[in-house]
Amino acid sequence: MDDPLISQLLSPAEHVYGESDLVLMKKAYINEKAAPELLEYQSDLLARLQDQVHNQEDTVANTDSSDAEGSLVRAIWRLELARAKHLLRAYLRTRLHKLERHVTAVLDDPGMQAHLSPLELQYAKDYFIKTGLHLKDAVTAHLPEEFNSLVRQSNVSEGHDMLSAPDLDAHVFVRVLEDRGAINLDPEGDDVVELNKDDLYVIRYQPIRELLKDKWVELV
């Protein structure tokens, strides 16, 4: 098989119909699902896609379905709407799940808080207060005073040392989108990996964190 044909087969949806917001949303969802930490909230993309969904819903409502043609097109629109909404829900739920798991670490770090939407931030605060009150009631109230903090191991701890932080050293599956050349995997720089387009690696998350943000790579 010749190469141009195959490379077209590898991502044909984008080749034929362009990078729609649905395609971008799918990528954002997969990145979010595979990354150990909460990624930046895709506010523009979500706003655009939600707009398109609302518009399409209006179109469906205003289309006459009495003839065969209208009912066929309406059925297809409905199907695509269901797919788009499923994707939106999956993305938001994945984020909420990660937020719940790392809530103390997220609230402790303004940089991480900046990755949340206003609603997510509100949710995080409410969630922390409610689970925190419950934990205090059920567990820490019965512990000696020097060990009853929810975010510190003991009174002598410097700072918050009992946060459920995401493990940035976790390994992820990553595909290279553009030739990037060699990158250093650790600060001393004796472990170098060459990143060329279409390469697929299992690699530690930390060294490719910035590359993911700048769209050099995507997670799979």
Added chain:
Amino acid sequence: MDPLLSPYELEFFAEDEIVKIVPNFSLPTFSHSAIKCIGGVFGPFKPNIPVEVPIWLAVALQKRNNCRILQPEWLNTEALQDALDQEKNTAAVFQRLPFHYLEISKILFVHAKEAFGTDLLKVKELVGDICKVRLSKVNAGLQVLQGPMTVKLNNLSAAECNVIRPFFQGALDRFHLLASMETTTYPGNDDFENEDLNAQPQRHMLATA
């Protein structure tokens, strides 16, 4: 929640890939006889004129008897036989196949049996064989995993990544952790450091591992 993508999710993603269909209808009241969707303008639909659409649309149309799905070029017996031979002949690399080749085949084997005609069984068998050869390569690769490293898996497909994810991630995460214990000391473990008897065997074990 499972951190993996489920097989259902992978199928959902694969449904965005493109197949060729032959529609048996047109849409005279819609511009260009096409359907304007969120993901793009699909069509034009004209009777007996082949057109490329996403699989979800193809399957929906086929269920309503509005089209016939065509067998993809990479999914016929010759192309697959070629791919299988190549796959067997090259021990160290994976052949380039569509990223969702397993999911697409599965969907088409269920919803577009007619597209394969009398080749259906043969095509199914070839896809299964290719998958087996590839997975055995992966398993061979897993056996040589030792120590923290970055693993290159070019051309591995979505479903294959998903299958090996727990093994690779688990093993590599643990190797990395052990390697970093070798070089760094842990905060709060100072007293541990001072006890030579305890610290010594631990280092030793890691050096020989």
